[in-house]
Amino acid sequence: MATEEGGGSTSLSLLGRFGGLVPGGVYFGLFFVVPFGLIVCFSFWEDFDYKVIHHWTLDNYRYFFSVPDYVGTMWATLWVALAATAVTLGLAFPFAYWLSRYVPRGLQKLLLVLVIVPFWTSYLLRVYSWLNILGDKGVINSFLTWLGVIDQPLSLLYHRWTVVVVLVYLYFPFGALTLYSSIDRFDWDQLHAAMDLGASPLRALHKILIPQIRPGIVAAVIFVFIPILGEYLAPQIVGGTDGVMMGNLIDEFQKEALYARAASISLLIAAFIVLLLVLFRKSLSAREAYGA
Amino acid sequence: MAREAAVLSPRARASRGLLTCYGLSIYLFLFAPIVLLVLFSFNANTYGSFPITGWTTKWYAQVFGDYQIQDALRTTLKVCLEVTVVSVLLGTAAAFPLVRAGLPFPAGFRVAMTLPIMIPGILIGISLLVLFTQVVKVPLSPSTAVIGQSLYTTPFVLLLVAARLQGFDRNLERAAGDLGANTFNRLRLVVLPLIFPAILAGALFAFTLSFDEFVITYFIIGGYNTLPIYIYTQIRYGITPEVNALASLVLITSIALISLVFIVPAGLRLARRLVVSTRRTRPEALPETVAAREG
Numbered sequence: 360m361a362t363e364e365g366g367g368s369t370s371l372s373l374l375g376r377f378g379g380l381v382p383g384g385v386y387f388g389l390f391f392v393v394p395f396g397l398i399v400c401f402s403f404w405e406d407f408d409y410k411v412i413h414h415w416t417l418d419n420y421r422y423f424f425s426v427p428d429y430v431g432t433m434w435a436t437l438w439v440a441l442a443a444t445a446v447t448l449g450l451a452f453p454f455a456y457w458l459s460r461y462v463p464r465g466l467q468k469l470l471l472v473l474v475i476v477p478f479w480t481s482y483l484l485r486v487y488s489w490l491n492i493l494g495d496k497g498v499i500n501s502f503l504t505w506l507g508v509i510d511q512p513l514s515l516l517y518h519r520w521t522v523v524v525v526l527v528y529l530y531f532p533f534g535a536l537t538l539y540s541s542i543d544r545f546d547w548d549q550l551h552a553a554m555d556l557g558a559s560p561l562r563a564l565h566k567i568l569i570p571q572i573r574p575g576i577v578a579a580v581i582f583v584f585i586p587i588l589g590e591y592l593a594p595q596i597v598g599g600t601d602g603v604m605m606g607n608l609i610d611e612f613q614k615e616a617l618y619a620r621a622a623s624i625s626l627l628i629a630a631f632i633v634l635l636l637v638l639f640r641k642s643l644s645a646r647e648a649y650g651a
Numbered sequence: 652m653a654r655e656a657a658v659l660s661p662r663a664r665a666s667r668g669l670l671t672c673y674g675l676s677i678y679l680f681l682f683a684p685i686v687l688l689v690l691f692s693f694n695a696n697t698y699g700s701f702p703i704t705g706w707t708t709k710w711y712a713q714v715f716g717d718y719q720i721q722d723a724l725r726t727t728l729k730v731c732l733e734v735t736v737v738s739v740l741l742g743t744a745a746a747f748p749l750v751r752a753g754l755p756f757p758a759g760f761r762v763a764m765t766l767p768i769m770i771p772g773i774l775i776g777i778s779l780l781v782l783f784t785q786v787v788k789v790p791l792s793p794s795t796a797v798i799g800q801s802l803y804t805t806p807f808v809l810l811l812v813a814a815r816l817q818g819f820d821r822n823l824e825r826a827a828g829d830l831g832a833n834t835f836n837r838l839r840l841v842v843l844p845l846i847f848p849a850i851l852a853g854a855l856f857a858f859t860l861s862f863d864e865f866v867i868t869y870f871i872i873g874g875y876n877t878l879p880i881y882i883y884t885q886i887r888y889g890i891t892p893e894v895n896a897l898a899s900l901v902l903i904t905s906i907a908l909i910s911l912v913f914i915v916p917a918g919l920r921l922a923r924r925l926v927v928s929t930r931r932t933r934p935e936a937l938p939e940t941v942a943a944r945e946g
Contacts, residue, residue, distance in 0.1 A: 379745050383745035385803075386802075386805075390799070397785075454674055461674075467698070477685065480905045481901055482863060483882060484685075484866055487688075488687065490886070585771065
């Protein structure tokens with residue numbers, strides 16, 4: 360460990376310094392980078408007779424964009440991701456504000472932990488639990504029937520908006536946590552000062568609050584929007600045939616062993632992710648968005 | 652805050668009350684689905700939904716007697732343990748150079764590290780499926796699922812251990828070296844005790860995440876069942892009370908596991924303090940005193 364001061368340059372000391380990265384790096388390379396490279400290649404190859412032929416072509420993408428249902432599913436996926444992200448942030452903002460401003464410090468930590476608890480429970484079961492609430496014999500329909508408001512159960516499952524509701528439920532903890540950490544650092548007296556100096560409340564929000572909590576908003580958007588682009592379980596369980604998203608298309612194609620088709624849709628999702636990160640690259644100082 | 656509260660205008664008090672109601676209703680939104688699921692698992696009604704016709708534990712008895720579930724549980728535990736070992740080893744080993752070696756692009760490494768957490772699991776699942784079935788042609792099994800899950804759990808261990816190492820005073824290590832400890836002993840007596848809470852928390856996170864993982868596993872476990880996969884195959888045919896009972900058990904297990912992350916470090920600190928206070932006079936207690944003071 361004589362090199363810990365940065366003095367030595369023998370190969371042994373280099374191994375000592377960077378050796379710990381080797382197993383993880385090899386693992387990451389073999390099972391993350393290489394498979395992703397395969398997806399890129401496969402998406403430009405061809406499915407033929409349940410085999411993938413190494414023949415470079417744009418056919419998978421041409422096919423995807425020639426089927427109106429698939430293109431519709433792509434737009435719907437973007438729309439659902441956008442709507443769910445907007446609703447999540449809309450709900451999370453007043454919540455984070457309340458937690459940071461009106462809850463005694465000592466209690467804040469406990470309440471934050473409580474927000475994260477559902478995140479650590481099974482994702483599948485959090486989706487499944489909504490069947491008990493929205494189903495024909497679920498909590499809402501039973502309650503309304505009992506009240507006498509309805510005599511036929513309302514159809515609450517298997518719509519696009521059902522998927523949005525469940526996604527908001529699934530991703531709320533991300534939104535709340537990221538917004539809380541930036542709102543908690545904001546000095547609210549600045550807002551009062553701006554208004555004392557003659558700014559309208561809206562202008563004060565726009566000029567003072569939003570720029571300062573932007574890193575939190577961007578992080579929240581990224582951590583909610585990006586995973587939703589690849590959702591397949593929630594749309595399948597609570598969305599049915601009306602709620603299909605791009606992830607379900609991937610699943611359908613891989614079940615039919617059409618791996619090149621599945622790969623092309625995966626690459627489209629990846630392209631949307633890259634696009635989003637590029638759009639936000641200015642606000643995305645790595646330190647703010649990824650800091651521990 | 653208290654002083655502020657005393658001079659609140661009626662309007663401010665109203666908005667405070669309103670926001671508090673809102674905050675509490677958010678908790679209702681977050682927990683009602685989970686609580687209702689557990690509630691329904693005790694419902695005697697065979698449809699697993701309203702009306703509640705009576706209370707019973709017979710669905711739980713069915714769960715414990717179901718050999719398919721026992722089989723899925725065995726697979727789940729095997730996968731969880733392997734994932735935990737793999738991610739603790741890889742994550743801890745990588746945390747040292749990440750914090751200490753002065754890597755050329757620290758921000759780049761951070762982004763690369765969080766990628767497996769951030770990108771949709773379906774992309775990891777489908778790309779590994781293609782790798783395993785189309786290129787290297789290994790049969791899908793719980794072992795391939797371990798490979799996929801570890802990709803997603805290792806960054807959690809890495810982040811936790813790296814954070815702990817960051818706040819670590821390296822003079823402690825140098826002092827131990829000056830006192831004659833060799834590399835191995837410095838690691839064993841100084842570094843590991845200090846970062847142990849982070850490793851333990853990382854292991855618990857990895858275990859819990861693996862226990863519940865569905866999205867990646869679904870693609871690469873082949874014909875085998877973990878508990879989430881088994882539940883998925885069942886709920887495709889609708890809600891059954893037995894699945895409600897199994898689901899409740901799974902939910903409660905993960906909540907219990909994750910509570911350990913918050914309880915264990917405190918308990919550990921307490922235990923260490925007790926050990927140190929009873930052994931203060933003995934020389935080998937020294938590193939532990941150091942550890943107790945640091946932790």
